Amino acid sequence: MRTIVIEPDYEAWRNSARRLLAEGVPPDEVLWSEDAQEASLFTGEDPHVEPVTGNPIKVPPAFLDMARSAAAHTDTRRWGMLYRVLWRLTLGGERHLLSMATDGDVREIQNWCKAVGRDIHKMHAFVRFRLVGVNADTGREQFVAWFEPDYRIVRLSASFFRKRFAGMDWSILTNYECAHWDGMQIHFTAGVPRGSAPNQDALDDLWRTYYQNIFNPARVKISAMQSEMPKKYWKNLPEAPLIAGLIAQSAGRVKGMLETPERPAKSAPKNEYLKMLHDMNRSEPPENKKPPQP
């Protein structure tokens, strides 16, 4: 049994996996660990693997994409599972393996990818930038956001923010890694505690005004809202504190509408355009008045 200690990122896994595969090491002879101390409890062997040169090993590009995204997950079994599928795809001779969504290993990796993909999507959606100032030299506005992803997705989601917000300076802070953009390049720094980011913006109030007024109290569907915007995100969303009140008032507001006296139709005001419309409607050929046949 060999123990491989890696930094928990895709590149580190790929380098080790490449060497192991070149040596032909079967997956059940490798123990993967992200923690050097923990790993030494299990084995006294030298975890270092000698680099081996040989024929490059070909794997489907789709697998590399999967591996990159699964690597951002936090399940500690992912390194071993990724190596097992890599081995099966190559030395194991199961070249078609990725076409088999019914395979347990493939399924497991796909589920990690799905969870990571969803986390990235929610980060794109729920990051809220706060204006902190204007760069005196460049005149660019500077924004800072705080986000709490479930997985290690800051690098995977950064290019979206770079493309979308090229014209402003921004930083996205999380507890394990931060991304910064200055108009030229993105760089990454270590994580920071939540208190490092501002928790409000002068525009939040106007945004809440919008949120409140776009809500229709006659069709409350709380579970639909919560399945897409789970409560864990609420604490960083400026609009979330309004939710309880909007729900509580909705029944009363609908009752008010039902009790409002109905208004009669009002005749058309004097207006050239309206007159033209009414004339056109009257002269419309009768076949246009028939309802479409199902």
Added chain:
Amino acid sequence: MDTKRKLEILADAAKYDASCASSGAARKDSTGSKGVGSTGGSGICHSYTPDGRCVSLLKVLMTNACLYDCHYCINRRSSNVTRARFTPEEVVKLTLDFYKRNYIEGLFLSSGIIRSADYTMELVIEVARKLREEHQFRGYIHLKTIPEASQALIALAGRYADRISINVELPSQQSLDTLAPEKNLARTEEAMGHIREKIDERHAEKRGPDTPKPAPFATGQSTQMLVGADASTDAVILGCADKLYTVHRLRRVYYSAFSPIPEPSAILPLKAPPLIREHRLYQADWLLRFYDFKVEEIASAAEPNLDLALDPKLSWALRNRERFPVDVNRAPREMLLRIPGLGVRNVERIVSARRFTRLRLADLLQLRLQLKKLMPFIITVDHHPARMGLDSDSLRARFLPPPEQIELDFEAPPKPAASDFSSVRSGEL
């Protein structure tokens, strides 16, 4: 009136329009510009309101003053709401400020009709022009269009917008005559036809070497139909939608349950919004677009309304039991798509996996499929359901939701008590 007060009025006035798509735009982004914005792929919902709706775009009206008298609409001329009007600068600033904070994907701008169709269109277009030309805004812009506006203005709107749309609102002219006397279905369709031509021209796959590149134009159009405001059956609504998809190539038809508004009209009494019917129509629409179903298969002349208790695919399968069970190892793709409980993605997975293995129930479990729903309809290596089970009348009963949900009666009397609304809520989908 300050911007905040205007925003209250003009967001409230816009909220009944459900056709606020933010997907399907061409890929573009702000790289190398001084501005912000990107589009492409599916739109992002940046928030959700407690009505379960996605908040993706800043959806506002330019003004809620309106010459028309559409009785389902809070902005009609006979309504007594407070009227307001944004300046183009105000909408531009709100859009950019909201966008930079990542509250939104872009702008969905519509307007009550004032003075004339062209005058109103010009107001709306001016906002889009400023965003694109003065601020290099590359985010999503969806503009509502008026069928009677001039061709030149519609072309200009399409040049700045990613999506343009005209709402059909009601699927027959008879209904429009009663409820929206200024609107005309034939003119709406004519305008949609012109828009389709421009979209096709702009996005033609092959262009002759000498043909000049046409002016930029939106990538798609969509529309909304109200459900439950008139007596149209689901067959009529879906027939109209199908025509819009096939003849005018709309990207999306949105169905919006007519919901109570402040300032109700004497011509259109308020009732509980038919939320389940709206949901079933969306499911049926999905079957038309992605599962090769025909309208007559889902809602026929004999049974013109969808079964509210069951989803339309299951309902079709129960009416066509002789076509089941289907062998998932052998049946063609088209038939797999007809199996209740099997979506497009899983059909692809099955088709791809069965080239290498013969599928068993355990394989379907790996795909996280609901076996309970599937089993009566499929054959696998280790499962051959008895035809008896399919033929028995108890099969439908097996799929019915618990009784309290099917008791909901949406063809309720015109004036339901407020308690009816809470029962609608408990029937949440």
